[in-house]
Amino acid sequence: FFLRILNMKLLNMQRTARVVVVLLLSLKCVHGLSLAQRWSETWWPVGFTETLNNKSPQAITLLGAPVVVWYDKSEWRASLDRCPHRFARLSEGRITSHGAIECPYHGWSFSGTTGECLKIPQDNTQEQKACARITTLPTRERNGMVFVWTAPLYDIKDSEPNEEALKRIAMDELFATDVTVVGTDYSRDLPMDATMLAENVLDPSHLPFTHHRTISNRKNAQPITLSKLESNVDKGFTFRKGSDKSKASRVQFIAPSQVLSVTDRGNESYQDYNLVYAVPTIPGSCRLHVRILFEVDRIPNFIQRSLIKAVFGTPPWFTHLANHKILEDDNVFLHYANRDLTLSFNSTDENKVENDIDSHRAALPGVLPKRRLAPSWQSRLFQPTAADSAVVAYRRWIDDATNGFGPVYSPWLPLDCREAPAPTHGLTTKLILERGHAHTDKCAACTQARSRFQKLSTSCLILALFSLALNTTFRTIIPSFSAKPLMEFASGLLAPFSFALYFILERRILPLFERGRYPPPRNSPPYV
Structure with missing residues (x-):
């Protein structure tokens, strides 16, 4: 009996030692790129x-x-x-x-x-x-x-900017063709880790349910086939969407934190692109930059082509308000999933391994978070379908390329952000749906639009009060003259109209720049 216990202890010690050795080696170099290089020299x-x-x-x-x-x-x-x-x-x-x-x-x-x-x-x-x-x-x-x-x-002194890498990251291939590409650009701070955002974009099967009534419909849900085409730990991987090999539909992860989703409409028609940059800001938060592009010249239907041109020809602030609604379909539950996936795991062996490599973190030029992003995700998450293939591949890439820790942050990361990759306590729904600081204050187009609407609102209130005072004056003080009835009617009509416009701006338009609405459209009545 005692020999069995001793044997088990020795096996556990050997396993832990092997993991520590692998981790220490990977801090120095993983598949040709060091752990820090993936995030710093790019x-x-x-x-x-x-x-x-x-x-x-x-x-x-x-x-x-x-x-x-x-x-x-x-x-x-x-x-x-x-x-x-x-x-x-x-x-x-x-x-x-x-x-x-x-x-x-x-x-x-x-x-x-x-x-x-x-x-x-x-x-x-x-x-x-x-x-x-x-x-x-x-x-x-x-x-x-x-x-x-x-x-x-x-503080890496001898690192020269890689211009060839910039061509790949900026997706020069999408803009170097003779085909006219139109679209919209959008940025926003999100209350989730950059890896959680990238994982979400790699999952096409969530669209009919999460984005029901915004950009999709539950009736469109169907099995999705994802077939891996290529994989490289330094560059990323690519999956074909669907079983039709004649189509170029694909979802591509470009290491370390970029996702391109391509939908090929077939029959020598057009393609549309959803290009997402998940930029790490601090652990538990990221900034999204997304480009939605259409090969407008290849759209065969004239009405559809004209409609897409018209939609993407609207002012940026208008399309940003629409993009807010789409993004807020996911934000609440992804924030909590991010927190729970990181913090709900407790293993003595895992913690011991992470404590053993603490002393070696000093060798990195940056800061490695003290907890893995999703420890033991293989056993904790149940992902049996083909639609989960890209997400599973991405989680494996995080393990292979970063040993599960994710981004290596710069030494300027504040001390209070180094303990855990996600907030210990979840944010309230109101804070998760906040738009002012997350987007509007950092977007010149939306800041300008908000300022103009605020000025228009103030002008409407002044005009309403002036019209009301003028109408009262005509009715009670000014003696009768030929144009008096017309002036009374005009001022009496202008006052409520100005008040109505003022309330629309203050209650309906301006709040859209500051916060999102809850519940999301998919959960709003009628429940279809």
């Missing part, structure tokens, strides 16, 4: 040129680091959002007439090209300026998006 999108604010600096969070993005009159620039003087946020400053960024605290200004200090109002000697420098990020504008090379956030 290009990440920070926004779309159409909706980034080119008049003032804009703050974003990227891989745990505070980053400021601005337009220097000719090109987009980005740097660490910290002034080297006293760590004031440069995003609270302004862009000078020469395109430099000026700190709001003491007026120090810096070049977005080299990072050198151009001016110290308190001591403008050359010696002092040479010692002050900001951490700039190589920036490129490509296909209507702004990308940054994030190696400097990890």
Whole structure:
């Protein structure tokens, strides 16, 4: 009996030792790319040129680091959002007439090209300026998006921006053809890990149920076949959608955090693309950048072609409000699934393994979260159908490429964000559906539209009060004259009309820029 117990203990110790060895080796290098390289030495999108604010600096969070993005009159620039003087946020400053960024605290200004200090109002000697420098990020504008090379956030000095990788990440192949491609772009902060977002986009079978009454219908649900075409731990994998090999419909994961879904309409018709960038911000949160594109020239039906052109020709703020509704179909339950998948597991062996590699995390140039994203997901999740194939492949990629830990964040990740990849306590539904900070404040088109609607609302209220006062004056004070009945009628009609427009703007239009509605359309009556 005692020999059996001893044998079991030895086996457990051997198993744990093997796991530790594998983990330690993988921290150094996994399949040709180091664990940190997958996330640090690559290009990440920070926004779309159409909706980034080119008049003032804009703050974003990227891989745990505070980053400021601005337009220097000719090109987009980005740097660490910290002034080297006293760590004031440069995003609270302004862009000078020469395109430099000026700190709001003491007026120090810096070049977005080299990072050198151009001016110290308190001591403008050359010696002092040479010692002050900001951490700039190589920036490129490509296909209507702004990308940054994030190696400097990890203090990696000798990493040259990979221009060939940028072509792949920016999807040059979609824009290099003679076919006219039209679509819409959209960004938003989401209360879930970047891996949870990518997993959701890789799952086409959720559309009829989750997005019932927005972009799909429950009646469209049917078995889905996904067949793996290729797989590479450094580059990602591709699955064919459906059994028709003549169609090019596919879903493709592009490592480390990009998903392309292609739908081929067949019969030499058009294709449409759903391109998603799941950008890690802090553990448990991410920023979504999505492009929805149509090969409009290949659409055979004239009415359908004209309708798509008309829809995507609307102002960006209008399409963003529509995109909010689609995204909020998923947000609530994905937030809680993310939290539960991360935190509901408790294993002595697993925790021991993770504690054993804590001392080796210092070898990384970045920060590795202290818990895996989905420990023992194979036994905890039941995913038996072919429709789950891409999701299963993605979870295996996370295990193979990152040992289940997910993104390696920059050393600038705040200390209070390092313990767990998801909030310990779930957010309320109201906070999950918040739009103001998550999107509107960071979108130049929506910020401008909200400001104009606010001005229009104020004007309607003033006009309503003025019309009411004018109508009262005509009726009680001003003596009779030939145009008095007409003036009374006009002012009496204008007052309620202006009040009605004011209430529509305040109760119906402006709230759409600040928060989403609940419950989602799929759960609203009538229940069909």
